[in-house]
Amino acid sequence: MTRARRREAGMVTAEIAVAVPAVVLVLTLVLAAVATATDHVRCVDASRTGARLLARGEPVEVVRRHVARQAPDGARITLEVGADTVRAEVEGVAPAVLRAFGVRARPRAVAHAVPEGLP
Secondary structure, eight states, X not given: XXXXXXXXXXXXXXXXXXXXXXXXXXXXXXXHHHHHHHHHHHHHHHHHHHHHHHHHTOOXXXXXXXXXXXXXXXXXXXXXXXXXXXXXXXXXXXXXXXXXXXXXXXXXXXXXXXXXXXX
């Protein structure tokens, strides 16, 4: 083995030792971002379901159970019934990995509907 080859013998190991944690970190952040996007879609679906059921005149507790089944785990559900409109809001929690990096993205959706029987 030549002298040049001996000096370079451990370089690949050192490069891999630096690269693998970086790849794992990037992959973790990408998966957390995908989870946030998925939770956002679940919040949209749950809020629309809630507004539609409230507009039909379903009891608030029944609606809350339906919305909770569709919403992400740990989501905050707000249901409001007014004289001329109903409102359903679902707000999820950002993944812990993103919160650790200071990202405050919270999946959230609001849906409004007009109760049945109103013009």
